[in-house]
Amino acid sequence: MTARLADLTHREADWAGLRVVVTGLGISGFAAADALLERGVHVTVLDAGTDAPEQEERATILDILGGEVRRGPEHVADLPADLAGSDLVVTSPGWRPDHPVLVAAARHGIPVWGEVELAWRMRARVGAAPWLTVTGTNGKTTTVQMLEAVLRAAGLRAVAAGNVGTPVLEAVLHPEPYDVIAVELSSFQLHYSHSISALASCVLNIAPDHLDWHGSFDDYAAAKARIYDRTQVACVYNVQDARTEAMVAEADVVEGCRAVGFTTGVPGLSMLGLVENVLADRAFVEERRTSAAELATLADLDRSGAPAPHLVADALAAAALARALGVRPGAVRDGLRSFRPAAHRITEVDQVGEVRFVDDSKATNPHAAAASLQAYPDIVWVAGGQLKGADIETLVRDAAPRLRGAVLLGADRRVFADALARHAPQVPVREVDAPETRSMTHDERERTLAGVMDEVVRHALDLASPGHVVLLAPAAASLDMFDSYGARGSAFADAVRRRAPGGGRP
Structure with missing residues (x-):
């Protein structure tokens, strides 16, 4: 069977008759099961089971298509005995390697692919769209969306897919083929990928995150580094993050693949960087030893001409990937x-009096929060949530000179309070408690969380002075209180707007 799986390198291969277990009935699990059933595969989907209407609908569709869906905790406590002889497990990124089903699959010698690995093997045999792949601790979504905008400006039919929202399998199997796919890959997705060969790939940065999933920073970094393996044209790395360059040096790439750096400083040879206010390319020009191509200016990124440094870095990474494909500077x-940033990524919400409110709820780890905290000189910081084992000492110490106040919420708010007491004792701190919401109805929960954010905004206005920025950059995950970082950001923005029409502080 191993030899047969090795031959499954395109959608026209012989998939029929395989016995495949798909773990998870989320968006990616459903897409995988659907694609496999269409090719005559015997599919069994395992999921802990919920009463969510979308899961009911997916289960019904898969049943009609001939698949089997087993939902409920009893089906995921172990690999069911009758599935121990399966040929393959296709897993969703949320399933950790130590999940009992995946541990049992390994014990029975059953290969495990992620849905991204399946997508790569479902590409067309001839003329498949190349992939430009992006990972990193922070900035992935912004970079792939910038890349998508650049590719479309070049006249290419392109899409941002993967961890960004559109399942990459859906993009690969789209009835109107794409010319190129910009693929955002999380460390979870890369952990379960084995054969992807991108045209160009990039690790934006690396800092501790998701240690609860991977077990250690080294394992997390190793998962990220897999993106460079088998890259064909260019491995793009961050000159200002030495670990990413080391990943390129250790990668097993296609013969002739180049290492291309990006930096917010002046670029050296085979780099993209910043020359005064110009984004310049010294990597993909013929006379790169003596000249550079002008790609854009800082004003093209932000009309003020002063975009946040991490936004410049993301733009340079996107530009490098596009240039590897041959996209012209114009x-x-x-x-x-x-390009316009997606919601909850350093998004200007509104102004109350002379105090600006900024939503960066996407800053779910200390590394991301550090980038937004560097963007403003006088900040009332809204922070807290689930730290997932991350250390915030360096973040708080470095941010201390910019902080004019802090409002803390969420499960680990005391960790933030203690760090602020050590590194910024002069900064006034307010903590906002939240009642347990798990037993509440949906409407009760929404009202409660709205009230919590109203209190957050009230405290922030008490601490802020004219010209200050109230910045939601939590440095932590949101799931202790909210359904997602987006829900947290929206609750914050709604609370701000409830105050904004009043024209100032109470």
């Missing part, structure tokens, strides 16, 4: 000029 400029 399209890079046009794409970056048209």
Whole structure:
């Protein structure tokens, strides 16, 4: 069977008759099961089971298509005995390697693929769209969306897919084929990937995150580094993050693949970087030893001409990936000029009096929060949530000179309070408690969380002075209180807007 799986390198291969277990009935699990059933595979889906309407609908569709869906805790406590002879397990990224089902699969010698690995093997045999892949602790979504904008400005039919929202399998099997796919990959997805060969790949940065899933920082970094393996044209790395360059040096790439750096400083040979206010390319020009191509200006990224440093870094990474594909400089400029950041990523919400409110709820770890805290000189910081084992000592110490106040919420708010007491004792701190919401109805929970954010905004206004920025950059995950970082950001923005029409502080 191992030899047969090795031959499954495109969608026209002989998939029929395989016995495959798909773990998880989420968006990616459903997409995987659907694609496999269409090719005559015997599919069994395992999920802990919920009463969510979307899961009911997916289960019904898969049943009609001939699949089997087993839902409930009893089906995921171990690999069911009748599935021990399966040929393959396709797992969703949320399932950790130590999950009992996956441990049992390994014990029975059953290969495990992630849904991204399956997507790569479902590409067309001839003429498949190349992949430009991006990972990193922070900035992945912004970078792939910038890249998508640049590719479209070049006249290419392109899509941002993967961890960004659109399942990459859906993009690969789209009835109107894409010219190129910009793929955001999480460390979870990379852990379960084995054969992806991107045209160009990039690790934006690396800092401790998801240690509860991977077990250690080294294992987390090793998962990220897998993105460079088998890269064909360019491995793009962050000159200002030495670990990413080391990952390139250790990668097993296609013969002739180049290492291309990006930096917010002046670029050296085979790098993209910043020359005064110009994004410059010294990697993909013929006379790169003596000249550079102008790609865009800082004003193209932000009309103020002063975009946040991490936004510049993301733009340079996106530009490097696009240039590896052969995109002309003018399209890079046009794409970056048209790009608008997604919600909850350093998004200006509103102003109350002379106090600005900024939503960066996407900053779910200390590394991401550090980037947004560097963007403003006078900050009332809204922080807290689930730290997932992350250390915030360096973050708080470095941010201390910019902090004018802090409002803390969430499960680990005391960790933040203690760090602030050590490194910024002069900063006034307010803590906002939240009642347990798990037993509440949906409407009760929404009202309660709205009230919590109203209190957060009230405290922030008490601490802020004219010209200050109230910055939601939690440095922690949201699931202790909210359904997602987006829900947390929206609750914050709604609370701000409830105050904004009043024209100032109470």
